[in-house]
Amino acid sequence: MALTLEQLNAAPAAEAAALLDGLYEHSPWIAGAALAQRPFRSLAHIKHAMVQVLAQAAPEQQLGLIRAHPELAGKAMVSKTLTAESTNEQDKAGLTDCTPEEFARIQQLNADYNARFGFPFILAVRGPRGTGLRKKEIIDTFARRLSNHPDFERAEALRNIHRIAEIRLNDKFGYEPVLGNDVWDWQEKLSAHTDPGYAELGQLTVTYLTDAHRACAQRISHWMRDCGFDEVEIDAVGNVVGRYHGATPSAKYLITGSHYDTVRNGGKYDGRLGIFVPMACVRELHRQHRRLPFGIEVVAFAEEEGQRYKATFLGSGALIGDFKQEWLDQKDADGITMREAMQHAGLCIDDIPRLQRDAARYLGFIEVHIEQGPVLNELDIPLGVVTSINGGVRYVCEMTGMASHAGTTPMDRRRDAALGVAELALYMEQRAAQDGDSVATIGMLQVPNGSINVVPGRCQFSMDMRAPTDPQRDAMAADVLAKLEEIARRRGLQYKAELSMKAAAAPSAPEWQRRWEAAVQALGVPLYRMPSGAGHDAMKLHEVMPQAMLFVRGLNSGISHNPLESSTADDMQLAVDAFTHVLNQLAQETA
Numbered sequence: 165m166a167l168t169l170e171q172l173n174a175a176p177a178a179e180a181a182a183l184l185d186g187l188y189e190h191s192p193w194i195a196g197a198a199l200a201q202r203p204f205r206s207l208a209h210i211k212h213a214m215v216q217v218l219a220q221a222a223p224e225q226q227l228g229l230i231r232a233h234p235e236l237a238g239k240a241m242v243s244k245t246l247t248a249e250s251t252n253e254q255d256k257a258g259l260t261d262c263t264p265e266e267f268a269r270i271q272q273l274n275a276d277y278n279a280r281f282g283f284p285f286i287l288a289v290r291g292p293r294g295t296g297l298r299k300k301e302i303i304d305t306f307a308r309r310l311s312n313h314p315d316f317e318r319a320e321a322l323r324n325i326h327r328i329a330e331i332r333l334n335d336k337f338g339y340e341p342v343l344g345n346d347v348w349d350w351q352e353k354l355s356a357h358t359d360p361g362y363a364e365l366g367q368l369t370v371t372y373l374t375d376a377h378r379a380c381a382q383r384i385s386h387w388m389r390d391c392g393f394d395e396v397e398i399d400a401v402g403n404v405v406g407r408y409h410g411a412t413p414s415a416k417y418l419i420t421g422s423h424y425d426t427v428r429n430g431g432k433y434d435g436r437l438g439i440f441v442p443m444a445c446v447r448e449l450h451r452q453h454r455r456l457p458f459g460i461e462v463v464a465f466a467e468e469e470g471q472r473y474k475a476t477f478l479g480s481g482a483l484i485g486d487f488k489q490e491w492l493d494q495k496d497a498d499g500i501t502m503r504e505a506m507q508h509a510g511l512c513i514d515d516i517p518r519l520q521r522d523a524a525r526y527l528g529f530i531e532v533h534i535e536q537g538p539v540l541n542e543l544d545i546p547l548g549v550v551t552s553i554n555g556g557v558r559y560v561c562e563m564t565g566m567a568s569h570a571g572t573t574p575m576d577r578r579r580d581a582a583l584g585v586a587e588l589a590l591y592m593e594q595r596a597a598q599d600g601d602s603v604a605t606i607g608m609l610q611v612p613n614g615s616i617n618v619v620p621g622r623c624q625f626s627m628d629m630r631a632p633t634d635p636q637r638d639a640m641a642a643d644v645l646a647k648l649e650e651i652a653r654r655r656g657l658q659y660k661a662e663l664s665m666k667a668a669a670a671p672s673a674p675e676w677q678r679r680w681e682a683a684v685q686a687l688g689v690p691l692y693r694m695p696s697g698a699g700h701d702a703m704k705l706h707e708v709m710p711q712a713m714l715f716v717r718g719l720n721s722g723i724s725h726n727p728l729e730s731s732t733a734d735d736m737q738l739a740v741d742a743f744t745h746v747l748n749q750l751a752q753e754t755a
């Protein structure tokens with residue numbers, strides 16, 4: 165019979181430890197120490213307690229745990245001396261059923277990996293969905309991780325061990341993240357639609373109003389209907405809008421959502437997660453025949469990434485009356501104007517101005533998004549509450565000095581434009597770090613017409629600086645520009661710095677941020693606040709109504725805009741639970 169939280173919380177220590185036996189390979193001390201945190205409020209709480217125990221353990225203990233694991237499809241599997249848990253996992257991943265070639269390949273990888281890191285390769289082979297990775301995925305991941313830095317790889321091994329323990333714990337409790345699985349599956353199914361040229365390569369690319377893009381809109385609208393939304397429509401710019409009515413016709417709406425377009429060769433979760441999490445919540449409300457004192461409007465935004473046309477945030481922009489008519493004349497790489505693409509898709513261009521929402525009819529906007537960064541993954545925390553979407557400023561710059569002979573010009577007589585920029589780059593690194601949460605990047609850096617034997621006379625470069633508040637961003641930018649001036653004067657250089665973009669920060673509305681915080685705490689997972697380094701649809705809605713975002717941990721160092729982007733069904737379930745909690749809080753407040 166499945167274990168319950170009550171049972172675990174009530175059991176004497178030794179018995180409780182026995183109940184959690186086998187979560188960590190040959191290492192009962194981890195669950196044992198975590199029991200000190202009883203009573204547990206949730207499975208997520210137990211998981212995090214164990215994460216903390218291991219994080220506080222000595223490095224030798226961590227290494228001991230890693231070394232307690234069997235090799236993948238290794239000797240222990242062949243001689244059938246694996247623990248019952250490991251046998252089950254390696255079996256489910258098909259590793260007990262390798263072809264001779266696959267087996268030989270894995271043995272080679274095992275040998276190379278051990279030689280490089282001194283411990284066995286550990287992978288949660290049941291994967292992010294819990295149903296098992298394919299053998300090819302396992303072998304590809306194995307090969308990829310061989311090139312990791314040893315410190316990083318050791319941490320990655322521990323993260324996989326926690327994921328293995330998470331799945332084993334779920335099994336013990338007979339728990340399945342049912343709604344998280346559904347959200348995961350919707351994303352998987354939607355990723356079947358990809359633009360021509362990418363489909364053949366197995367890559368996901370969905371750009372504005374392509375066949376794949378319109379197929380996605382159809383799919384999402386059908387799923388919304390199945391989930392019990394009262395109204396579903398594809399609007400004049402291609403947004404899919406689902407409305408679930410409130411208890412009364414005059415009820416205000418909570419608006420939420422994210423985008424369904426992708427970058428080229430992107431991930432399956434960027435944007436889409438923020439559509440399917442609220443969709444799952446609405447389906448549950450509908451199943452319970454439950455109406456809230458407010459309606460819920462879920463918008464799958466048609467365009468956020470600016471891939472096919474230069475216009476970005478087109479979908480959310482239209483909702484705040486910020487669709488620019490001149491966008492219609494922009495051309496894609498094939499010379500097709502946006503107007504033509506919209507006409508081809510059957511969208512009513514004349515209706516676009518009517519998409520603008522009356523903010524007075526809305527409570528606010530919330531958005532769930534995969535983090536797209538390494539922070540939560542590194543901390544082993546599933547959810548993050550966003551404090552602000554960073555404001556940014558960009559400059560396109562050029563430094564000019566004197567091109568001269570690299571052999572004959574003594575070091576103290578040079579006016580090297582590239583070195584001036586190099587000095588500035590190092591200053592920017594240090595200046596941004598000083599704030600803690602600012603970032604500064606020189607992403608473009610070149611010496612036009614440079615030669616191997618010429619001191620650089622010109623250097624073109626870009627600057628991108630972001631911070632959680634506008635004053636913080638402006639203070640950093642002012643310091644950087646002052647430094648640029650000082651470097652140029654001291655080194656006898658001239659410079660131009662042209663402002664090319666300035667976007668205001670979008671701090672979360674305090675009451676909405678608090679609702680996410682209360683939700684996260686109620687789930688028994690640690691509360692972690694963080695700014696968003698990337699831009700999101702919430703930035704646009706911010707201009708007309710209060711907003712706040714929730715981040716979900718990404719795997720593989722939170723990589724995004726990349727096919728390796730990933731997240732677990734367990735974390736998606738937590739996002740659904742947190743969203744539901746916010747709905748319930750709002751229902752109480754507005755009742």
Ligand SMILES: [Zn+2]
Pocket residue numbers: 423434435468533
């Ligand atoms: Zn996104």
